[in-house]
Amino acid sequence: MIAFDLHAGYGDFTLAARAAWETPIAALFGASGSGKSTILEALAGLRPEVCGEITLNGRPLQGLPPEQRRLGWVPQDAALFPHLTVRGNLEFAARARELRSRGATGRRALAHAAGDGSASAVTCAPDATGDSMVRAIDALEIGALLKRRVDALSGGERQRVAIARALASAPELLLLDEPLASVDRPLRARIIPFLAELPARTGVPVLLVSHDPLEVRALASHVVVLSAGEVVAQGDPRDVLAAATALGNLEAFAAENRFDVSVLQRGPGTLSLSTTRGCRLEMAAIEGFPEPTRVAVRAEDILLASAPPGHVSAQNVMAGRVTLLESLGRHVLVHATCGDERFVARVTERASSALRLEPDRQVFLLIKAHSVLALG
Amino acid sequence: MSAPADSAADVLDIALLTLRVGLLSTALILLPGVALGWVLARCEFRGRTLVQTLVALPMVLPPVAVGLALLLLLSRRFAFGRALEDLLGGPVLLTWWAAALASAVMSFPLLVRGAEQGFAAVPRRLEQVARTLGASRVTVFRRVTLPLAARGILYGIVFAFARGLGEFGATTIVAGNMPGRTETLALGMYARIENFRDGDALVLAGISVVLAFGITWCAELFLRRGAGHSGGGTPRAKSGLSAAQGLPARGPLR
Numbered sequence: 050m051i052a053f054d055l056h057a058g059y060g061d062f063t064l065a066a067r068a069a070w071e072t073p074i075a076a077l078f079g080a081s082g083s084g085k086s087t088i089l090e091a092l093a094g095l096r097p098e099v100c101g102e103i104t105l106n107g108r109p110l111q112g113l114p115p116e117q118r119r120l121g122w123v124p125q126d127a128a129l130f131p132h133l134t135v136r137g138n139l140e141f142a143a144r145a146r147e148l149r150s151r152g153a154t155g156r157r158a159l160a161h162a163a164g165d166g167s168a169s170a171v172t173c174a175p176d177a178t179g180d181s182m183v184r185a186i187d188a189l190e191i192g193a194l195l196k197r198r199v200d201a202l203s204g205g206e207r208q209r210v211a212i213a214r215a216l217a218s219a220p221e222l223l224l225l226d227e228p229l230a231s232v233d234r235p236l237r238a239r240i241i242p243f244l245a246e247l248p249a250r251t252g253v254p255v256l257l258v259s260h261d262p263l264e265v266r267a268l269a270s271h272v273v274v275l276s277a278g279e280v281v282a283q284g285d286p287r288d289v290l291a292a293a294t295a296l297g298n299l300e301a302f303a304a305e306n307r308f309d310v311s312v313l314q315r316g317p318g319t320l321s322l323s324t325t326r327g328c329r330l331e332m333a334a335i336e337g338f339p340e341p342t343r344v345a346v347r348a349e350d351i352l353l354a355s356a357p358p359g360h361v362s363a364q365n366v367m368a369g370r371v372t373l374l375e376s377l378g379r380h381v382l383v384h385a386t387c388g389d390e391r392f393v394a395r396v397t398e399r400a401s402s403a404l405r406l407e408p409d410r411q412v413f414l415l416i417k418a419h420s421v422l423a424l425g
Numbered sequence: 426m427s428a429p430a431d432s433a434a435d436v437l438d439i440a441l442l443t444l445r446v447g448l449l450s451t452a453l454i455l456l457p458g459v460a461l462g463w464v465l466a467r468c469e470f471r472g473r474t475l476v477q478t479l480v481a482l483p484m485v486l487p488p489v490a491v492g493l494a495l496l497l498l499l500s501r502r503f504a505f506g507r508a509l510e511d512l513l514g515g516p517v518l519l520t521w522w523a524a525a526l527a528s529a530v531m532s533f534p535l536l537v538r539g540a541e542q543g544f545a546a547v548p549r550r551l552e553q554v555a556r557t558l559g560a561s562r563v564t565v566f567r568r569v570t571l572p573l574a575a576r577g578i579l580y581g582i583v584f585a586f587a588r589g590l591g592e593f594g595a596t597t598i599v600a601g602n603m604p605g606r607t608e609t610l611a612l613g614m615y616a617r618i619e620n621f622r623d624g625d626a627l628v629l630a631g632i633s634v635v636l637a638f639g640i641t642w643c644a645e646l647f648l649r650r651g652a653g654h655s656g657g658g659t660p661r662a663k664s665g666l667s668a669a670q671g672l673p674a675r676g677p678l679r
Binding site: 090093094095114115116118119120121122124126128130131132141142145146148214215217218 | 548550551553554555556557558559560561564568569572573
């Protein structure tokens with residue numbers, strides 16, 4: 050049983066999230082900026098400004114330093130130690146845990162000696178450590194990578210090594226931040242079943258962060274839906290995400306861009322909308338659905354171009370200006386304004402540097418009519 | 426009034442004394458310099474800019490002015506001077522210890538700057554991950570932060586050492602120029618030029634060049650060899666896309 054009740058304020062953003070679950074795999078689901086990663090970091094003990102309660106199998110975690118929480122945090126960028134080999138990374142985790150548990154065993158032994166005088170199994174810690182590392186190597190199938198340098202790994206390999214490293218520290222819960230974000234699509238199809246089996250293989254439950262409803266449905270048996278720092282729904286993904294579908298569009302639920310709109314014009318199969326800030330958007334009309342008053346656009350559905358594009362099928366082509374670049378490891382959130390309206394686009398690090406994106410630079414935003422999703 | 430030309434033994438003495446002064450000065454500032462570099466790179470506190478300015482001061486002041494300040498500080502008029510005298514069992518001024526202290530003060534900013542940049546380049550995320558894996562703050566510092574900052578620290582040490590070898594302005598004020606006792610390469614060169622012994626001065630200058638070149642060369646070689654783990658070695662990293670190294674600062678939320 051895992052439960053948290055967390056609060057924090059960051060200027061105009063407030064985090065107030067409460068959830069509890071007991072399933073082997075749970076997911077935090079929401080748009081970029083909804084507070085998912087913050088919650089994960091707060092659970093790991095890396096956000097001292099977040100207050101509240103965290104309970105892991107009846108053990109309260111709040112106030113404990115990160116090294117005593119026994120949570121295997123795998124950040125989105127894997128954060129492997131670049132000065133160590135793959136084996137070195139795993140050994141770091143195993144040894145750190147060994148030192149920690151030896152300290153604990155030592156204290157326990159001392160307590161025993163002071164009590165009834167029977168010193169107990171002090172020697173079991175190193176064996177257990179070796180075991181956890183070997184089991185992690187087996188479970189993640191990285192035996193062939195052990196001698197490799199970290200910068201010679203592919204995105205998928207980095208992710209697996211990072212998960213194995215977290216497991217080598219014998220955690221009670223794995224925290225995976227967007228585990229599939231840096232993995233390309235074909236590999237995803239292979240990794241998803243692999244992740245699904247992970248709790249069964251290792252005995253360690255998983256909490257993962259995702260903004261992909263398909264991923265959540267494929268993996269999690271409990272989902273906590275976050276929006277702007279608050280839990281808006283939680284439960285079985287089939288029910289929760291079905292309710293989202295009924296509301297409008299499943300994907301819109303986790304979209305970064307949301308606009309109140311009014312309908313300007315109805316064309317054959319399309320609707321012309323205007324946002325309250327006067328930005329014009331074309332969307333694909335769906336027969337038999339009510340006209341939307343709110344729409345959403347996912348950040349990764351916005352294409353960016355550095356020059357005015359020629360003939361393209363996208364119905365929305367808008368000139369804008371970059372206001373802010375926010376790095377998410379291998380991806381970049383590009384904040385841009387078009388007229389008075391603000392957009393957030395998600396592109397890869399590679400695309401961002403190829404377009405030489407930087408604040409105040411002009412960009413063109415391309416949005417397919419089908420990517421404008423009805424929200425309500 | 427020309428003194429006799431230097432023998433090889435004289436020149437060797439001067440070179441060895443210079444090295445001794447440089448080593449002692451670097452040893453004196455090693456721990457405080459690295460510690461201050463870490464503080465400046467990792468801690469937010471009020472008066473940070475003031476500290477940075479104070480550290481940089483010896484680089485921008487006339488070295489003679491720094492020497493004058495040291496002269497006062499090391500004299501018996503100040504508690505510091507008296508304490509040091511008691512510790513070393515004799516006056517500090519006009520000894521090679523004074524020369525080393527002058528070099529130390531003058532090269533301190535270079536060491537601090539090198540260490541600060543070294544520490545600043547270590548992604549915090551790596552330290553955070555290490556903590557969650559069960560490592561204490563001390564272990565994280567020893568096994569993650571320090572190895573990853575080593576390049577910057579080493580740069581700082583090398584340049585501080587090389588700078589210390591050549592120190593003249595402050596050294597001449599607090600150490601004087603006593604052949605055989607405080608005469609370093611820089612001081613010796615000056616004295617020989619004063620006495621119209623340009624040939625002898627040139628010999629010392631030549632040794633300075635060889636020393637400086639040798640130290641910098643070795644450092645570059647060593648740093649290149651160790652460059653691998655800082656991500657510069659492979660084609661993948663060279664493309665500039667491997668973000669693992671210079672993770673840009675993140676906003677509070679994601």
